[in-house]
Amino acid sequence: MKLQHKILSVVTLSTLILGSCSTKKDAFINRNWHALNTKYNTLYNGNIAFELGREELNSSYRDDYWEVLPVERLQVTDEIKLDSEDNNPNFILAEEKATKAIQKHSMDIKDEERNPQTDEAFLLLGKARYFDQRYIPALEAFNYVLRKYTESNKLNEATIWREKTNMRLDNPEVAIKNLKRLFKFESLKDQEYADANAVLAQCFINLKAPDTAIQKLKIAQAYTKKSAEKGRYLFIIGQLYNNLGFKDSANYAYDKVIALNRRSPRVYMINAHLKKIQNTEITSTNKEDLLEYLTDLEENRENRPFLDKIYREIAQFHLANQSDSIALAYYNKSLRATPQEERKLNALNYQSLADYYFDKDEYKTSGAYYDSTLTNLVVNSKKYRNIKKKLDNLEDVIKYEDIVQHADSVITIYEMPEAERKAYFEDYIAELKRKQEEEAEAELKRTNAGFAAFAESQGGKQNKGKFYFYNITSLGYGRNDFKTQWGDRTLEDDWRWSNKARTLVSEATGTEVTSTGQNVEDLTDDQKFSLDFYLEQIPTDVAEIDSLRTERNFANYQLGLIYKEKFKDNLLAASKLERVLASNPEERLVLPSKYNLYKIYEESGSPLMDNMKQDIIANHPDTRYAEILLNPQAVLEGNTDSPDAHYTSLFKLYQQQEYLQVITGSENYISRYTGDPIVPKFEMLKANSIGRLQGYEAFKEALNYVALTYPNNPEGKKAEEMVSEQLPKLENQQFSPETDTASKGNWKVVFPFKIRDNEKALELKKRLEEVVKDLNYKNIISKDIYNLEDQFVVVHGFRSKDFALGFAELIKNNRDYRIKDENFVVLSNNYKIIQVHKNLKSYKAQILTPKP
Incomplete structure (x- = not known):
C-alpha cells in the first residue's frame, strides 16, 4: 500500500508539474x-x-x-x-x-x-x-x-526610465512634456516623484535653464529616500547657484551637504567645504578663521583621499595673502598628492604656477609650467589653444633669455683676472665632489637598508649560506657596489680606463647621462674634476667674445620688443633696450632701440621721454624716426625711399605674381626697418607670398609666426583670424570625383608651362584671349604661378567637363587656331586644392590616370 501511495503521489506531482509548464493555459x-x-x-x-x-x-x-x-x-x-x-x-x-x-x-x-x-x-x-x-x-x-x-x-517607473532615455537621446523637450503629463494624471510614490524631478532637473540643465533646474532639484532632494542622492542634489544646487552668481544661496546649499555628514558620501562634503571657502572673500577679520578652517580639513585623517584638492585650496589662500613661498609649497604638495587620472586638477596647479611666474617676469620658468599644463589638457579644447598660444609666445623669450644668460656667463668669466677665475672653478669642482660624495653615501645607505630588509625576509633567509653567485643578497650587493664605484661599464677590454665615463639612465629622457646630468659624450671623470679642462673652455679670441656680445645685444633687443609688444611689460622692455644701448651695440640696433624706448617713456609718462626725443633728433637728424618726431603728421607718400613707398612697390609686385621678389624684398626691408611699425605689414605680405608659392603648410607656418609675433597689431590680429577661420576651410586635400562628364559645375582648361618658358606662356595667353573673343565666349584667361618652377595658363568658366573638353578639342583641330599645347581639364574645386596644397602629381595619379 505504501508503495502504491508513493507511486501515485509521484505520478500526480509529475502530472501537475508537466501541466503547469505550459504557457498557453490560463490556469491558476x-x-x-x-x-x-x-x-x-x-x-x-x-x-x-x-x-x-x-x-x-x-x-x-x-x-x-x-x-x-x-x-x-x-x-x-x-x-x-x-x-x-x-x-x-x-x-x-x-x-x-x-x-x-x-x-x-x-x-x-x-x-x-x-x-x-x-x-x-x-x-x-x-x-x-x-x-x-x-x-x-x-x-x-x-x-x-x-x-x-x-x-x-x-x-510610472517605466515612464520615468523612458524619459531618462529620451533625455540621453537629446530630446529633453519630449521628456519634459511627458513627465509633466505624468505629474498631472498619475499618483506617484515619494521616490518616484523624486526620480522624475531629478530627470526634469537634468533636462533643464541641458536646456541652459539653471533656475528651473534648481527648483526641480529642491523637490527631488526633499522627496528622495536615498541620502547619497540627497547629498548629490544639494551639491548640484550649490553649483548652479554659483554659476548664477548667488554665492550666499550656494553656501546655504553646501551647508546642507555638510550637515548630512556620514549619511552621504564624504566626497560631497569635502567639495562642499572647499566650494564654501572659494565663495568667501578673504578679509582681515576672517583671515584667521579661514586658515583654521583649512588647517582642520588638512589635519583630519579621514580627509586623506582628498588632500590634493585641500592642498590646492590652501595654496590659493596663501597666494591671495601674498605668502608666496607657502603657496608654492602647497601647489607642489597638491601636485604630488594628485592621482595621474586627475588631469584637470594637475592642469589647474601647473597653470597657477605658470601664471605666478609669468606675473613675476620669470618667463622661462613660466614656459616650463605652461608646457606641463598642456600635457594635462584635452587637445584642441579652447583652454588648450589659449595656453598653447601663450606658450608659443614664450618660446622666443626662452630662446633669447638663454642666449643672454650664456653670453653673460662666458663674458663674465672671460673678464675675470686669472687668479679669480681659477678660484671660481676650484670652488665649482669642490662643490661637484661634495655633491657626488653625498649622493654616493645616500645611495649606499639606501642600498644597505634594502638588502638588510631583504635578508630578514623569508626569501633572504632562504639564501643564507649559499655560494656567492647563488646568493641573491650578496649578488645584488656586489652589483650595486660596482655600479656605485664604476658606473655602467661595457663588458670589454680596458674597462677600468679613466676616460670611461660613468653612466646612469636619466629618468626624464631614458638616455644615458653622466652623474652630473650632462650628456655622457660631453665629460669624462678626469674632465669633470680638472681645473685645466674648465680653463681651456674659456674663449681667448677677442673676435669670439665680440661675437658673443653681438649675439647678446641682438637677443636683448628682441626681448625688449617682445616684452613691449606681446606682454605689455614696459618696465622689463625698457630695461632690456637700455642695456642694449649701454653695451656698444651695432649701428642698426641703436636707432630702433632709442625710438622704442621713446615710445615706452611716452606711454608711461616718464620725464626721460624728452631727453630721448632730443637725442634722436640731434644725433640722427636725417632719419625717418627724426622726421616722424619733428612732424608726426608728415605724409611721406612723395618720398620714394620711405618704408611706405617700398611696401607699395612690393605690393604691386605681389599683384603681378612676382612672389619670389616679394619674399626676398620683404626680408630685406624687415631687417632694414627693424622696430618700425610698418614691419608687420611686410611680414604679412611675405606670408601671403609664401602661401602662393609654397602651399598650405608653409602658409600656415608663416601666418602663425605673424599672429604670434605681432599679436597687438592689425596684421597680427588678421593673421590670427585667418589661422582660426580660413585655414580650416583650406585644409581639405581630397579631390572631388570627375567621372560624370555631363555634370554641371565650374570647369577649367589648364595649360602647364615652366617658369623659364614665360614668353611662350604669355604668347599662348594672348592667343587664347583672341580665340575666346572670336568665338564670342565669355571665358576668362589667366596666367597663374604654381611654384618656383611651374606656371599655368588657365581658361576659366566652363559649365561642364564636356564643354571644357570640347573647347580643348576645338582649338586643337580647328585650322584657324591649331593650339596643340599640352593641357588638361579640371574641376574648379580640384584646381583650388592643387594650388593650395601644391599636389598636382597626386591629382594626376588619382584623377587623370586611367584606372585598370
Whole structure:
C-alpha cells in the first residue's frame, strides 16, 4: 500500500508539474508556476548581474567637481552604441536573463499577459540597455511595457526610465512634456516623484535653464529616500547657484551637504567645504578663521583621499595673502598628492604656477609650467589653444633669455683676472665632489637598508649560506657596489680606463647621462674634476667674445620688443633696450632701440621721454624716426625711399605674381626697418607670398609666426583670424570625383608651362584671349604661378567637363587656331586644392590616370 501511495503521489506531482509548464493555459497553477520561476530564478539572477554592472560603473566613474555635476552618476559618451557592439558583460548577462524570462515564461493569452512578472523582465531589459548606453533598444523596451501592460504597477517607473532615455537621446523637450503629463494624471510614490524631478532637473540643465533646474532639484532632494542622492542634489544646487552668481544661496546649499555628514558620501562634503571657502572673500577679520578652517580639513585623517584638492585650496589662500613661498609649497604638495587620472586638477596647479611666474617676469620658468599644463589638457579644447598660444609666445623669450644668460656667463668669466677665475672653478669642482660624495653615501645607505630588509625576509633567509653567485643578497650587493664605484661599464677590454665615463639612465629622457646630468659624450671623470679642462673652455679670441656680445645685444633687443609688444611689460622692455644701448651695440640696433624706448617713456609718462626725443633728433637728424618726431603728421607718400613707398612697390609686385621678389624684398626691408611699425605689414605680405608659392603648410607656418609675433597689431590680429577661420576651410586635400562628364559645375582648361618658358606662356595667353573673343565666349584667361618652377595658363568658366573638353578639342583641330599645347581639364574645386596644397602629381595619379 505504501508503495502504491508513493507511486501515485509521484505520478500526480509529475502530472501537475508537466501541466503547469505550459504557457498557453490560463490556469491558476500555470500562472503561479511561471511567475515564481520568473521572479526567483531568471529575474533574480538577472537583477544580481544588473547590480554588479552598476557597481562596476560606479567604481570606475569619477565626477568632475570643477564642472556642474550630472544629476545621474553615469559616464556618457557621444557615441550611439548598437546591439552588435562590445558591451559590459554584466549588463549583457542581465539582458540575457530578462530575454530568457520573456521567452520561456511569458503567457500571452488572447492578447493579454497572464504572468505578472513579465513587465519586470521588460523593465530589467530596458534598464540593462540604458546603462550600457544602447538607448534606442532601451526605449523600445520601456515603450513596450507602457503599451502592453496597461494594468502594471510599474507604469510610472517605466515612464520615468523612458524619459531618462529620451533625455540621453537629446530630446529633453519630449521628456519634459511627458513627465509633466505624468505629474498631472498619475499618483506617484515619494521616490518616484523624486526620480522624475531629478530627470526634469537634468533636462533643464541641458536646456541652459539653471533656475528651473534648481527648483526641480529642491523637490527631488526633499522627496528622495536615498541620502547619497540627497547629498548629490544639494551639491548640484550649490553649483548652479554659483554659476548664477548667488554665492550666499550656494553656501546655504553646501551647508546642507555638510550637515548630512556620514549619511552621504564624504566626497560631497569635502567639495562642499572647499566650494564654501572659494565663495568667501578673504578679509582681515576672517583671515584667521579661514586658515583654521583649512588647517582642520588638512589635519583630519579621514580627509586623506582628498588632500590634493585641500592642498590646492590652501595654496590659493596663501597666494591671495601674498605668502608666496607657502603657496608654492602647497601647489607642489597638491601636485604630488594628485592621482595621474586627475588631469584637470594637475592642469589647474601647473597653470597657477605658470601664471605666478609669468606675473613675476620669470618667463622661462613660466614656459616650463605652461608646457606641463598642456600635457594635462584635452587637445584642441579652447583652454588648450589659449595656453598653447601663450606658450608659443614664450618660446622666443626662452630662446633669447638663454642666449643672454650664456653670453653673460662666458663674458663674465672671460673678464675675470686669472687668479679669480681659477678660484671660481676650484670652488665649482669642490662643490661637484661634495655633491657626488653625498649622493654616493645616500645611495649606499639606501642600498644597505634594502638588502638588510631583504635578508630578514623569508626569501633572504632562504639564501643564507649559499655560494656567492647563488646568493641573491650578496649578488645584488656586489652589483650595486660596482655600479656605485664604476658606473655602467661595457663588458670589454680596458674597462677600468679613466676616460670611461660613468653612466646612469636619466629618468626624464631614458638616455644615458653622466652623474652630473650632462650628456655622457660631453665629460669624462678626469674632465669633470680638472681645473685645466674648465680653463681651456674659456674663449681667448677677442673676435669670439665680440661675437658673443653681438649675439647678446641682438637677443636683448628682441626681448625688449617682445616684452613691449606681446606682454605689455614696459618696465622689463625698457630695461632690456637700455642695456642694449649701454653695451656698444651695432649701428642698426641703436636707432630702433632709442625710438622704442621713446615710445615706452611716452606711454608711461616718464620725464626721460624728452631727453630721448632730443637725442634722436640731434644725433640722427636725417632719419625717418627724426622726421616722424619733428612732424608726426608728415605724409611721406612723395618720398620714394620711405618704408611706405617700398611696401607699395612690393605690393604691386605681389599683384603681378612676382612672389619670389616679394619674399626676398620683404626680408630685406624687415631687417632694414627693424622696430618700425610698418614691419608687420611686410611680414604679412611675405606670408601671403609664401602661401602662393609654397602651399598650405608653409602658409600656415608663416601666418602663425605673424599672429604670434605681432599679436597687438592689425596684421597680427588678421593673421590670427585667418589661422582660426580660413585655414580650416583650406585644409581639405581630397579631390572631388570627375567621372560624370555631363555634370554641371565650374570647369577649367589648364595649360602647364615652366617658369623659364614665360614668353611662350604669355604668347599662348594672348592667343587664347583672341580665340575666346572670336568665338564670342565669355571665358576668362589667366596666367597663374604654381611654384618656383611651374606656371599655368588657365581658361576659366566652363559649365561642364564636356564643354571644357570640347573647347580643348576645338582649338586643337580647328585650322584657324591649331593650339596643340599640352593641357588638361579640371574641376574648379580640384584646381583650388592643387594650388593650395601644391599636389598636382597626386591629382594626376588619382584623377587623370586611367584606372585598370
